Amino acid sequence: xxxxxxxxxxxxxxxxxxxxxxxxxxxxxxxxxxxxxxxxxxxxxxxxxxxxxxxxxxxxxxxxxxxxxxxxxxxxxxxxxxxxxxxxxxxxxxxxxxxxxxxxxxxxxxxxxxxxxxxxxxxxxxxxxxxxxxxxxxxxxxxxxxxxxxxxxxxxxxxxxxxxxxxxxxxxxxxxxxxxxxxxxxxxxxxxxxxxxxxxxxxxxxxxxxxxxxxxxxxxxxxxxxxxxxxxxxxxxxxxxxxxxxxxxxxxxxxxxxxxxxxxxxxxxxxxxxxxxxxxxxxxxxxxxxxxxxxxxxxxxxxxxxxxxxxxxxxxxxxxxxxxxxxxxxxxxxxxxxxxxxxxxxxxxxxxxxxxxxxxxxxxxxxxxxxxxxxxxxxxxxxxxxxxxxxxxxxxxxxxxxxxxxxxxxxxxxxxxxxxxxxxxxxxxxxxxxxxxxxxxxxxxxxxxxxxxxxxxxxxxx
Numbered sequence: 001x002x003x004x005x006x007x008x009x010x011x012x013x014x015x016x017x018x019x020x021x022x023x024x025x026x027x028x029x030x031x032x033x034x035x036x037x038x039x040x041x042x043x044x045x046x047x048x049x050x051x052x053x054x055x056x057x058x059x060x061x062x063x064x065x066x067x068x069x070x071x072x073x074x075x076x077x078x079x080x081x082x083x084x085x086x087x088x089x090x091x092x093x094x095x096x097x098x099x100x101x102x103x104x105x106x107x108x109x110x111x112x113x114x115x116x117x118x119x120x121x122x123x124x125x126x127x128x129x130x131x132x133x134x135x136x137x138x139x140x141x142x143x144x145x146x147x148x149x150x151x152x153x154x155x156x157x158x159x160x161x162x163x164x165x166x167x168x169x170x171x172x173x174x175x176x177x178x179x180x181x182x183x184x185x186x187x188x189x190x191x192x193x194x195x196x197x198x199x200x201x202x203x204x205x206x207x208x209x210x211x212x213x214x215x216x217x218x219x220x221x222x223x224x225x226x227x228x229x230x231x232x233x234x235x236x237x238x239x240x241x242x243x244x245x246x247x248x249x250x251x252x253x254x255x256x257x258x259x260x261x262x263x264x265x266x267x268x269x270x271x272x273x274x275x276x277x278x279x280x281x282x283x284x285x286x287x288x289x290x291x292x293x294x295x296x297x298x299x300x301x302x303x304x305x306x307x308x309x310x311x312x313x314x315x316x317x318x319x320x321x322x323x324x325x326x327x328x329x330x331x332x333x334x335x336x337x338x339x340x341x342x343x344x345x346x347x348x349x350x351x352x353x354x355x356x357x358x359x360x361x362x363x364x365x366x367x368x369x370x371x372x373x374x375x376x377x378x379x380x381x382x383x384x385x386x387x388x389x390x391x392x393x394x395x396x397x398x399x400x401x402x403x404x405x406x407x408x409x410x411x412x413x414x415x416x417x418x419x420x421x422x423x424x425x426x427x428x429x430x431x432x433x434x435x436x437x438x439x440x441x442x443x444x445x446x447x448x449x450x451x452x453x454x455x456x457x458x459x460x461x462x
Contacts, residue, residue, distance in 0.1 A: 013172040017165055021454055053099040054385045066096050067395055073427075074114035074396040075403025080424030081346035081363030083111040083371065086174070086431020090438050096388075105384040106392060108374040111342075113393035114400030115368035121404040122361040123237045124230055128417075129355070136354065136362045137242035138309045141288040143327045143345060144246055144366045145281035148253050150331015151370060152277055157332065160458050163446060167439025173333060174432030177347045178425045184350055185421035192416050245284060250369050252280050257377050266459035285327075289320045310362075312353025323352075342367045343431070346424050356420035357411075 057063070069091045077084025085107045092103035119135075127134045158166065228236070260273040295308050296315040313319050330344030342363060349359035378384055411417055446453070 009176055010173065013176070014169060017168045017172065021162065021165060052102055053097060054102060054388070055097045057385075057387045057391060062096055066091060066392070069095070070110060070392055070395045071399040074110060074399035075406075076423050076427050077111070077342075078114045078118040078364055078400040079360060079403050079407045079420060080427045081349075081360040081367070082342040082424060082427050082431075083115065083367055084427060084431075085111055086170075086343070086435050087427070090434040094438070102384055105374075105378040106389050108371050108378060109384065109389040109393045110396040112368065112371040112375050114396035114403075115364050115371055117397040117400035118364045118404050119361075119368055121401050122364065123234050125361075125408065126228065126233050126236075128357050131236075133237040133239060134358055134361045135237060135365050136310045136358055137239045138288060138292065139311065139349065139354070139362055140366050141242055141245060142285060142292070142323060143330075143348075144369060145249050145284040146324055146327025147331040147345065147366065148249065148370055148373070149277050149281035150328040150333075152253070152257070152274075152331075153328070154332040156274075156458065160455050162453055162455065163439070164443040164453060167436065167443055169333070170439060171432060171436045174343065174428050174435070177343060178428035178432060181347050181350065181421055181425035181428065184347075185418045185425060188356070188418035188421060189416065192418060196415065246369060249280065249284055250373055253277060254373055254376060256280075257373070258380060261377070261381070285324060289324070293317065293320060310354040310358045311349075343428055347428075350421060350424075356417040357408075360420050360424075 055062075070088065073084040073087040073091070077087070085104075088107035088110050089100070089103045092098045092106055093100055096103075098106065122134055125134055161169075256273050256276055260270060263270045263273065292308055292315040299308065308315055326344075326348055330348060333344060345366060346359060346363045349363055350356065354362070407419065407423070411419055
């Protein structure tokens with residue numbers, strides 16, 4: 001499935017799902033005004049009339065199962081660069097017993113913990129092929145502002161969209177991205193197999209020569225490669241300018257969200273604060289886009305075809321506009337579905353030519369910022385119990401670190417980076433199953449109870 005067919009699949013599926021709402025809302029009653037049925041998850045906003053259900057932190061089979069699922073989900077989710085929210089929320093609601101919104105808040109705590117530990121691990125790992133940081137800060141600066149902007153817009157749309165529609169969008173998106181990532185992994189697996197066979201033939205040629213001089217045989221240089229210490233690797237992986245810019249965007253969005261929560265919904269100041277997010281995101285994206293565009297023109301004018309960043313695309317005006325569109329669209333879908341954007345950014349980085357190790361490290365780095373923003377606001381809104389959040393976050397911290405450790409060791413032994421892509425595809429597909437089954441079940445209950453199935457009013461549903 002090519003990229004054009006994939007985009008056509010998403011657009012046609014989303015369009016049909018949204019248009020079908022008008023054929024359902026005519027036969028339904030008046031909207032209940034309860035936003036608990038207007039979205040499956042929330043990532044930034046936490047206001048709701050839904051009753052909080054906070055089970056006690058007690059040792060038992062529920063906490064054991066939650067620990068195992070949380071560890072495996074965090075380990076696989078951070079390796080794939082998607083977080084694992086699609087697994088955590090069903091686990092917290094069905095097994096532990098939290099209400100949906102509290103489960104979403106604790107899920108963000110788990111994603112933040114796993115992302116932070118994964119970033120710490122990646123900072124201690126050198127780039128597999130180049131003398132550059134394994135985290136691509138240029139791509140992070142390009143996508144993070146648009147993703148965060150899209151998430152806030154998507155969260156606003158989640159209040160308006162009916163529950164069943166979001167369930168359908170979850171199934172369409174997650175099956176599409178998991179399938180696309182799976183086929184991408186198969187392509188990489190075939191290329192790795194060919195490369196391993198070529199290397200095996202070269203080694204066999206060297207062995208069969210019986211010490212004779214082979215002029216055309218490639219050989220390693222006699223000068224040994226300089227081995228870097230762990231501290232040198234960490235220093236080379238840190239770009240303080242990029243980190244400070246990303247942190248500034250994080251602070252700006254956090255302040256706007258916190259202030260907006262204290263303002264009356266749909267008031268003039270509410271929309272002023274909401275619209276202020278657009279120039280902040282556009283300024284950072286525009287700065288990075290101009291930088292990449294100028295560097296690309298300079299390289300092409302000198303005949304240098306080396307790729308900028310880790311992406312293999314040419315940074316022309318059209319491609320930059322496409323990245324902006326994908327960033328906003330990915331953020332909107334992430335905010336609408338409560339995934340935080342990781343389910344979009346990970347496959348997108350692979351699609352534009354980023355190698356799996358760098359795609360995973362960069363997506364996890366960006367995800368750390370978006371999830372921590374949600375956690376801070378959820379904490380201010382008192383949306384999760386501290387003991388449970390600390391326990392599950394500590395589980396995710398350990399899982400994020402050891403998941404990266406074992407998978408990277410396995411890649412080194414097998415020499416197959418495509419394992420990261422298969423893990424990414426598997427996590428997305430598992431999330432499609434869990435969230436899709438739960439969403440379909442609750443949607444059937446809503447139909448049986450003759451719940452309102454159309455779009456809700458944004459101002460009255462807050």
